Amino acid sequence: MKDMDQAGAPSVEEPADLHLHSNRSDGTEPPADVMRSAHAHGVRAVALTDHDTTAGWAEAADAAVSLGMTFLPGAELSTRLDGRSVHLLAYLFDPDDASLRAQMDDVRGDRMGRAERIVANISRDYDLGWDDVVAQTRTGATVGRPHIADALVAAGIVADRGEAFAGILHPREGYYVPHEAPDVFTAIALVRQAGGVPVMAHPATSSRSGMIPLPTLHDLVDAGLAGFEIDHRENTASGRRVLQRLVTERDLIATGSSDYHGLGKPNLPGENTTPAAMVERIIAAGTGSRPARP
Ligand code: AMP
Ligand code: FE
Ligand code: FE
Ligand code: ZN
Numbered sequence: 001m002k003d004m005d006q007a008g009a010p011s012v013e014e015p016a017d018l019h020l021h022s023n024r025s026d027g028t029e030p031p032a033d034v035m036r037s038a039h040a041h042g043v044r045a046v047a048l049t050d051h052d053t054t055a056g057w058a059e060a061a062d063a064a065v066s067l068g069m070t071f072l073p074g075a076e077l078s079t080r081l082d083g084r085s086v087h088l089l090a091y092l093f094d095p096d097d098a099s100l101r102a103q104m105d106d107v108r109g110d111r112m113g114r115a116e117r118i119v120a121n122i123s124r125d126y127d128l129g130w131d132d133v134v135a136q137t138r139t140g141a142t143v144g145r146p147h148i149a150d151a152l153v154a155a156g157i158v159a160d161r162g163e164a165f166a167g168i169l170h171p172r173e174g175y176y177v178p179h180e181a182p183d184v185f186t187a188i189a190l191v192r193q194a195g196g197v198p199v200m201a202h203p204a205t206s207s208r209s210g211m212i213p214l215p216t217l218h219d220l221v222d223a224g225l226a227g228f229e230i231d232h233r234e235n236t237a238s239g240r241r242v243l244q245r246l247v248t249e250r251d252l253i254a255t256g257s258s259d260y261h262g263l264g265k266p267n268l269p270g271e272n273t274t275p276a277a278m279v280e281r282i283i284a285a286g287t288g289s290r291p292a293r294p
Pocket of ligand 2: 261
């Protein structure tokens with residue numbers, strides 16, 4: 001007999017980890033294996049949030065449910081704000097919504113051409129070609145610098161993704177090319193219109209430009225942003241304090257998650273978690289698709 005809340009829906013079990021990547025984008029494991037890894041680390045409610053794609057949803061949902069976990073379909077959308085890259089987690093949107101699909105298709109297409117340009121730049125100084133990157137990328141996956149990193153590792157040029165990002169793939173080295181992405185306000189509107197729940201990913205990573213200014217964060221909330229991923233290993237302590245005050249003041253959703261990428265990053269499932277009450281708020285707010293329940 002499952003626990004039932006007052007509305008009669010089964011309640012979400014803890015711990016919940018709502019930010020995981022598979023090889024449909026830049027994680028190293030297939031979606032079902034990501035769910036197995038999460039379960040093995042004790043996680044009991046999950047979301048799959050591949051970059052700019054929903055391709056892993058069906059496989060992940062089946063695996064999660066068979067392991068007894070609640071599954072939230074999601075994605076991590078690439079967006080921009082005043083020249084800075086902003087990652088927007090989106091949950092429970094309609095995967096067939098034409099406008100949101102078009103946005104994700106455009107970003108994936110542009111990421112492909114951009115990755116080829118980065119590789120062309122690298123190939124001036126290193127023995128690396130586009131075929132080497134293709135060999136590291138599952139057909140149809142959202143291509144990113146992590147796949148170029150894997151090709152650099154396979155070619156023996158660097159030891160791991162971390163070394164690639166600290167060196168050759170870092171913008172200061174001169175090979176980097178940015179990719180196109182929609183304005184974050186546009187993306188928030190598209191997610192909401194598709195019935196989804198937008199939550200800003202790792203908003204307080206230390207970067208040259210610093211965190212988005214507080215007045216702009218308020219504007220984003222006014223535009224439909226539902227919450228912030230506060231507990232993430234890359235968020236600074238001072239940034240978390242600002243975000244926590246904002247979340248309390250505006251009664252927003254606060255999440256914590258691992259940003260697991262399989263072997264591609266040290267992040268492990270369940271290293272940060274989201275309280276069940278917050279997961280329930282996301283489920284209550286999302287109308288474009290339903291969670292899968294065991
Ligand atoms: P891109 O969106 O193609 O510019 O690549 C950014 C992606 O690279 C992010 O989604 C991260 O998952 C990944 N990434 C960033 N820094 C590192 C790192 N130091 N080690 C491994 N992966 C990283
Ligand atoms: Fe990633
Ligand atoms: Fe991200
Ligand atoms: Zn991520």
